[in-house]
Amino acid sequence: MTRSQTPPMIRMTGIRKAYRLHRKLFAPVEELVAVNDLSLEVAAGETVGLVGESGCGKSTAVSIMLGLLKPDRGEVEIAGRKIGALSVDERVRLIQPVFQNPNASLNPVKRIASLIGQPLHLHGGENVKAEVARMLDLVGLPARLADAYPGELSGGQRQRVAIARALILKPRVLICDEPTSALDVSVQAQIINLLLSLKSEFGLTMVFVSHNLAVVEHLADRVAVMYLGQKVEEAPTDALFDGAQHPYTKALLAATLLPDPETGMPEQLIGAAPADPFATYAGCRFAPRCREVQESCHTTEQTLRRLGASSVRCTIAGQKGRVGAAEPKPSGCS
Numbered sequence: 001m002t003r004s005q006t007p008p009m010i011r012m013t014g015i016r017k018a019y020r021l022h023r024k025l026f027a028p029v030e031e032l033v034a035v036n037d038l039s040l041e042v043a044a045g046e047t048v049g050l051v052g053e054s055g056c057g058k059s060t061a062v063s064i065m066l067g068l069l070k071p072d073r074g075e076v077e078i079a080g081r082k083i084g085a086l087s088v089d090e091r092v093r094l095i096q097p098v099f100q101n102p103n104a105s106l107n108p109v110k111r112i113a114s115l116i117g118q119p120l121h122l123h124g125g126e127n128v129k130a131e132v133a134r135m136l137d138l139v140g141l142p143a144r145l146a147d148a149y150p151g152e153l154s155g156g157q158r159q160r161v162a163i164a165r166a167l168i169l170k171p172r173v174l175i176c177d178e179p180t181s182a183l184d185v186s187v188q189a190q191i192i193n194l195l196l197s198l199k200s201e202f203g204l205t206m207v208f209v210s211h212n213l214a215v216v217e218h219l220a221d222r223v224a225v226m227y228l229g230q231k232v233e234e235a236p237t238d239a240l241f242d243g244a245q246h247p248y249t250k251a252l253l254a255a256t257l258l259p260d261p262e263t264g265m266p267e268q269l270i271g272a273a274p275a276d277p278f279a280t281y282a283g284c285r286f287a288p289r290c291r292e293v294q295e296s297c298h299t300t301e302q303t304l305r306r307l308g309a310s311s312v313r314c315t316i317a318g319q320k321g322r323v324g325a326a327e328p329k330p331s332g333c334s
């Protein structure tokens with residue numbers, strides 16, 4: 001197979017996932033569309049950051065990517081194979097998660113060595129004891145913790161255990177869903193640096209979900225921004241942070257607190273009304289909160305189009321003379 005024919009490590013195409021639930025007690029069942037027409041490709045060895053406000057569908061999207069949740073529509077392929085066609089054994093050897101809260105995945109009555117070694121044990125691996133010792137060392141945990149219980153470890157140490165457990169099968173893809181947000185700020189940096197060194201050690205492809213844009217800028221090669229279940233912008237990390245195109249991305253970046261207290265509170269470029277995941281929209285889903293909204297936005301359905309290095313779901317983005325608009329050269333539509 002030539003390089004151009006090599007499939008991406010992750011390919012999600014046209015994913016839709018709705019939950020059916022009651023908005024209020026005794027209210028009729030309604031559809032909440034958590035992910036809507038999401039397509040995403042991640043090349044082998046690449047790290048893609050997935051960002052967006054709480055409830056925009058990031059965890060739903062990565063659960064589908066991991067094969068833990070079935071989409072209503074669309075396809076997921078890992079290393080060129082449909083995820084539904086993989087056996088559990090094949091899937092766990094290809095793709096593994098690290099979640100926000102390691103406590104939920106670590107059985108409190110099992111010792112650390114047993115927890116780290118369990119995937120290898122279950123999936124027929126050999127030399128479990130030696131592999132566990134190697135993983136402890138790789139994630140920076142002292143060998144003496146092998147006999148400890150999760151409750152005897154700090155939050156950062158428990159997350160290192162979760163990472164060791166995810167990597168012991170030597171997967172090709174690591175999906176990190178806010179892996180540092182439950183940790184102390186000083187420990188967050190250690191875990192980020194650990195993930196970076198393990199990425200190069202294992203040649204990992206990574207998807208990194210985070211609310212911390214500084215971390216995403218540090219880690220990711222490319223960033224996808226989600227709003228109410230849709231991807232609204234995707235761009236190489238530098239392009240996104242240097243010249244966001246979509247009004248929502250600009251608002252997200254503007255809302256980031258700066259380290260200099262003299263700078264004061266960040267500017268709010270977003271309407272105060274919360275996003276309504278139950279609402280249906282004839283036009284742009286961001287229109288009720290967008291500072292650059294125009295009449296046509298409420299009625300024109302937005303599709304992704306190329307704008308310079310970015311892919312943007314906004315017909316107004318890039319128009320000359322628009323307030324705050326960068327002016328890259330449009331290069332076709334998709």
Ligand SMILES: Nc1ncnc2c1ncn2[C@@H]1O[C@H](COP(=O)(O)OP(=O)(O)OP(=O)(O)O)[C@@H](O)[C@H]1O
Nearest residue numbers: 019021032034053054055056057058059060061277
């Ligand atoms: N199991 C579920 N049943 C019903 N609704 C759900 C379920 N899981 C998620 N949702 C809803 O789907 C939408 C997307 O949720 P999701 O957890 O994917 O968002 P998120 O971007 O990961 O948010 P956060 O940043 O807070 O983790 C939200 O409106 C959420 O309330």
Ligand code: SF4
Nearest residue numbers: 284287290297314316
């Ligand atoms: S389409 Fe209109 S409402 Fe939507 S993001 Fe663009 S300018 Fe704002």
Ligand SMILES: [Mg+2]
Nearest residue numbers: 058059060177
């Ligand atoms: Mg989430």
